[in-house]
Amino acid sequence: MNLSPSPRRLSNAQSLLLQLFERDLPESELIDVRRVLTKHFAQKAEEEAERILNDRHELAQDIEKDSAGINENRTNYAQTLRSSPK
DSSP states (O other): OOOSOOOOOOOHHHHHHHHHTOSOOOHHHHHHHHHHHHHHHHHHHHHHHHHHHHHHTOOHHHHHHHHHHHHHOHHHHHHHHHHSOO
């Protein structure tokens, strides 16, 4: 019996990147590519977080304040969550 996993199809992004980078790149260019991709995905994540905040009518300061309160006393926060009606 063959237990090896079935081969996965490449995503469209993976296929495109393979086509773009058919040749070896110097390490400095690889670092540049990583920076560009990282910046792109970080921007997308920030846009999504902003959209969520806007949908909920919350400000980043509100979230930071809530997070600080939660981190100060996690036990009380956990008890509050457990005791609140669902």
